[in-house]
Amino acid sequence: MWLQQKNECESRLNVLRQSIGQxxxxxxxxxxxxxxxxxxxxxxxxxxxxxxxxxxxxxRQFYVFPLLxxxxxxxxxxxxxxxxxxxxxxxxxxxxxxxxxxxxVPNNDQQVLLRQQFKLAFISELREDRHSSLRYYKQAYxxxxxxxxxxxxxxxxxxxxxxxxxxxxxLNFILNSPLEALNQFRKHSSNFFNRQMxxxxxxxxxxxxxxxxxxxxxxxxxDLFNFAxxxxxxxxxxxxxxxxxxxxxxxxxxxxxLIRQLKTKNAHQQRQxxxxxxxxxxxxxxxxxxxxxxxxxxxxxxxxxxQLVEHAAKIFLEQNIQENYSQSIQLFSAAIGQFKRYHxxxxxxxxxxxIAEEYICFKQFGNSLQILQHVSTELRTSSFYxxxxxxxxxxxxxxYCSLNINEWILAIVQLLHSExxxxxxxxxxxxxxxxQNYFSGHSSIPFPILPxxxxxxxxxxxxxxxxxxDYKGKIKYxxxxxxxxxxxxx
Numbered sequence: 001m002w003l004q005q006k007n008e009c010e011s012r013l014n015v016l017r018q019s020i021g022q023x024x025x026x027x028x029x030x031x032x033x034x035x036x037x038x039x040x041x042x043x044x045x046x047x048x049x050x051x052x053x054x055x056x057x058x059x060r061q062f063y064v065f066p067l068l069x070x071x072x073x074x075x076x077x078x079x080x081x082x083x084x085x086x087x088x089x090x091x092x093x094x095x096x097x098x099x100x101x102x103x104x105v106p107n108n109d110q111q112v113l114l115r116q117q118f119k120l121a122f123i124s125e126l127r128e129d130r131h132s133s134l135r136y137y138k139q140a141y142x143x144x145x146x147x148x149x150x151x152x153x154x155x156x157x158x159x160x161x162x163x164x165x166x167x168x169x170x171l172n173f174i175l176n177s178p179l180e181a182l183n184q185f186r187k188h189s190s191n192f193f194n195r196q197m198x199x200x201x202x203x204x205x206x207x208x209x210x211x212x213x214x215x216x217x218x219x220x221x222x223d224l225f226n227f228a229x230x231x232x233x234x235x236x237x238x239x240x241x242x243x244x245x246x247x248x249x250x251x252x253x254x255x256x257x258l259i260r261q262l263k264t265k266n267a268h269q270q271r272q273x274x275x276x277x278x279x280x281x282x283x284x285x286x287x288x289x290x291x292x293x294x295x296x297x298x299x300x301x302x303x304x305x306x307q308l309v310e311h312a313a314k315i316f317l318e319q320n321i322q323e324n325y326s327q328s329i330q331l332f333s334a335a336i337g338q339f340k341r342y343h344x345x346x347x348x349x350x351x352x353x354x355i356a357e358e359y360i361c362f363k364q365f366g367n368s369l370q371i372l373q374h375v376s377t378e379l380r381t382s383s384f385y386x387x388x389x390x391x392x393x394x395x396x397x398x399x400y401c402s403l404n405i406n407e408w409i410l411a412i413v414q415l416l417h418s419e420x421x422x423x424x425x426x427x428x429x430x431x432x433x434x435x436q437n438y439f440s441g442h443s444s445i446p447f448p449i450l451p452x453x454x455x456x457x458x459x460x461x462x463x464x465x466x467x468x469x470d471y472k473g474k475i476k477y478x479x480x481x482x483x484x485x486x487x488x489x490x
Contacts, residue, residue, distance in 0.1 A: 242338025
């Protein structure tokens with residue numbers, strides 16, 4: 001019986017060793033038994049030494065866990081096991097740390113040196129030596145900031161730099177150094193946010209990817225900042241997570257605009273067939289690599305021609321890239337929540353306006369109209385007429401697109417107020433002509449201003465024109481039965 005149990009333990013450990021291979025991993029053997037062994041049990045001690053020798057492990061890697069009815073005693077055994085495993089892990093990490101640091105790395109090979117500093121930082125973090133980990137992460141980040149990469153590798157570089165920046169900011173918040181975290185993110189913005197991304201895989205795609213990356217960086221830092229605030233870090237109106245959420249949403253909004261322009265450009269060109277199917281979320285060999293690089297399956301499909309692979313990848317990205325209006329709206333909404341918390345009223349109003357513009361691009365004109373009405377009320381209260389004029393123009397267009405005649409006319413009446421003068425030269429003649437036609441009882445075509453809206457679609461105009469005919473009497477009543485002066489609308 002005893003020999004059979006020893007053989008079972010040895011076989012299971014051998015299976016683990018074979019599956020681990022050459023990886024530097026520590027193993028521990030825990031035997032679960034019904035009875036509790038006393039300290040002075042010589043027979044149990046001899047058998048423990050025997051099984052350790054048989055399984056080729058040290059006595060520090062062998063533990064006995066008794067199944068006890070006493071819950072308190074069981075909990076104490078669990079704690080002792082946790083402490084023992086922690087010590088084994090610390091010893092393993094320490095040995096691996098010394099091995100990495102002992103490697104000779106040429107000072108002129110910056111990429112290998114960056115990789116070494118990252119490994120030292122990561123192992124130090126596993127050892128819970130946060131100060132050393134922070135120091136090594138900073139050294140790795142500085143190497144990344146000083147690197148000059150080819151166009152083919154810029155995307156990989158900014159992803160690595162973004163990860164290192166995240167770890168530095170995270171550790172600074174953990175070590176209760178929020179100012180250091182903020183300074184690090186400002187440094188990160190200065191080092192990378194103004195870089196030229198080149199023309200790979202194409203100039204348009206490179207710029208779009210860069211805007212999406214900047215949005216991701218701001219969003220991740222806002223999450224870290226918000227988590228730190230929930231743990232007691234102070235935030236103020238001038239510096240709070242909402243500022244970074246709003247910045248993330250703005251970059252995503254710009255990316256949506258660039259994607260829309262790219263799709264419009266490609267729509268006027270002959271559609272090329274895409275010969276590959278990429279999984280952009282598939283894991284790559286190295287962090288930050290393109291999914292089509294070093295992909296043997298795709299390379300085999302293209303008969304080893306790397307240029308064909310890159311061209312096919314470019315076509316695939318251009319045909320499958322999509323705007324993400326819902327995420328940008330979500331980020332702006334989260335920023336508004338933060339701005340309200342820290343009493344940043346004007347920043348919140350600006351984010352509302354950005355949400356309305358995203359709804360317009362998303363062709364959800366009814367939602368945009370509701371938000372713009374709220375924004376116009378805020379601007380009217382603060383007498384911010386220069387911005388209010390532009391908002392009212394958006395209100396008029398959204399009302400037209402959502403077939404809301406009353407709100408459309410109300411916006412025109414407000415735009416004709418004396419405070420709303422100095423309109424754009426292209427808008428004012430159309431606005432006055434439309435207003436005069438309606439005041440005289442004639443129908444007219446609303447002025448087309450908004451981008452990406454169906455103003456020129458015949459079906460929309462026809463529906464709107466039918467609404468005008470159906471509600472012609474109501475329109476006249478709405479315009480001429482009011483006794484309030486025009487100032488009432490402002």
